[in-house]
Amino acid sequence: MKTLVVIGHPDVATSSTQGFFKHAAKQEAGVTWYPLVAPFDRGAERALLWAADRIIFEFPLYWYSVPAVMKAWLDEVFDDDLLGTAGDRLAGKELGLVVNTGRALKDFAPGQGQSFTLAELLRPLQALANETKMTYLTPLVVGQFAYLTERERQELLVNYRQYLTAPRPGHLADQAAWLASRLRKLAEQHPDRAPGYLGLAAVLEDNTDQLSDLRLNLDLLGDD
Amino acid sequence: MKTLVVIGHPDVATSSTQGFFKHAAKQEAGVTWYPLVAPFDRGAERALLWAADRIIFEFPLYWYSVPAVMKAWLDEVFDDDLLGTAGDRLAGKELGLVVNTGRALKDFAPGQGQSFTLAELLRPLQALANETKMTYLTPLVVGQFAYLTERERQELLVNYRQYLTAPRPGHLADQAAWLASRLRKLAEQHPDRAPGYLGLAAVLEDNTDQLSDLRLNLDLLGDD
Incomplete structure (x- = not known):
């Protein structure tokens, strides 16, 4: 299986979370690590997307959504040329999300500090999966990476590697x-x-x- | 009442929808029309936001979310300097959304072509309103502007002008x-x-x- 990990972060090199994920991803065969940098090379990126069986959008949650660089990429690259005249050139692929947030995950539980659950806040991307006929995988969410214990990091490492390459992660x-x-x-x-x-x-x-x-x-x- | 209309569109000058809204907005006193163009002038924009009683985010729906230019503006300008140390410098203001979509609004009804309602897809912005302690106004949504009849446009014009300046629009x-x-x-x-x-x-x-x-x-x- 070929997995394409698309990273949407304004400064990937300085992100300890993305560094951790990159190290883990490099240990899995068939995984392409692709940090987004504008301007985009639409032709090359379309080819990467077409070749992948599983596409992962990996990003920190900024204002309850993808960072601007990833939104720019979606707006520019996810067009008729990518999807084809029948709109089905991504059909049958899997779309996964790896989302980290500066808040604790418990804040997003119903009735806690945040107004909506992460599942609700990520609906626009689920709708994109549906519209492009991709299978939406249950997102892998990480709260407050900096505060994870060593044991929690080890568990996350395995979960993450499974998320990239295991059939039906979760x-x-x-x-x-x-x-x-x-x-x-x-x-x-x-x-x-x-x-x-x-x-x-x-x-x-x-x-x-x-x-x-x-x-x-x-x-x-x-x-x- | 002071209203700030923030327009997120990659090319406002060529948009017939935004041209229509601009003409309508110019007829209302106390309305500032503010199309976003990067790079942003954070200081000036913070002052505009602080001065407004009602803030409108006006944009076409791109992949079920705000266009990249507006996401970039949110990521850059909505920070601790804008919100203040207590996080309440926008508290009590109203946040309205004027959203147009290339699809018919009926496609977003439950059980129709789209997976989620517009209310659900706009949750990230509703969450932003909640987080910044603004009052979230019922969004004004417009489907397929180009196909509106003259009578529908006239009705939209009145609804829009009310949305900018009337108490509790809707x-x-x-x-x-x-x-x-x-x-x-x-x-x-x-x-x-x-x-x-x-x-x-x-x-x-x-x-x-x-x-x-x-x-x-x-x-x-x-x-x-």
Whole structure:
């Protein structure tokens, strides 16, 4: 599967959140990391979009929406030439969102500080997915990255890598299969540790209840 | 009342919709017409925003959101310097939206072609109003301006002018009062036609049921 990660940030190089994601993305095969910089090269970007199976819009939430550079890109590049005369040249692809926010995620729960949930605030992008006949993936949202504990960062790393490449990210059974396949690959690469990796893979396939602990075990075993 | 109309359009001069609105806005006292052009003059724009009682964001809907130039302006100008240390320097002002779309409005009704209603798609701006403690006015939405009949344009003209300057636009009783005040002013300006104007004003104040017909009568009487 080919995944295109489109980053909308006014200054990607200085963003610790995007640096963290970039490091994680580089470890997955078939992932193209594409930070947006104006002016856009529409021809090259159309080709990237057409070639991708999964398209990720990755951005910090600015005033409850994408940053200006990403809106400019959508306004300029998502046109009839991209979509084709039948409007279906992106049809069947997946559209994922990786959104980080300076507020805690709990602020967006109904009845908390913010007026609307993140699901509601992201409707314009869900509508874009529908209009272009892409499958909208459940967004991966991150609140207050700077305050995450090391353990939370490790968990985010695995969730993020799954979000880029796993089938149906967010579905527990698929996440377990993705982790098991990673463990089997690790076992091939590190024969000395193979029994441990294969044992975990077997447990995963037998018992998805232990998934969240196993996620962390995977990281502690040093898959980087 | 001071109203600031902020226009977010990539090329205001060529827009027939914005030309129509501009002509209407120029007829209302206390209205500042402000098309956004980058780079922004943050100091001047903050002063305009602070001075306004009602702030209107006026834009065509591009990918279910504001055009890039308006998003850039929001990202750059709506900051701590604008909102002040207590975050309340816009508190108590009204925020209105004038949104035109290339689709028919009926496409946004639940179960029609589009996935979400315009009210839902505009949540990010409603959230901005809430966050900055402004009162969110019911948006004025216009579908397919180019296809409006002359009668529909006349009606839009009155609705638009009310939206800029009438108290609580959208409330029938306030609209009637606004129209009556305009008729009385016309009567002063054109003594020869005063009986007609004053008669209509009296009817308005007696009977708001006939409001929509009277709106058109006002235009036919030549208030321009």
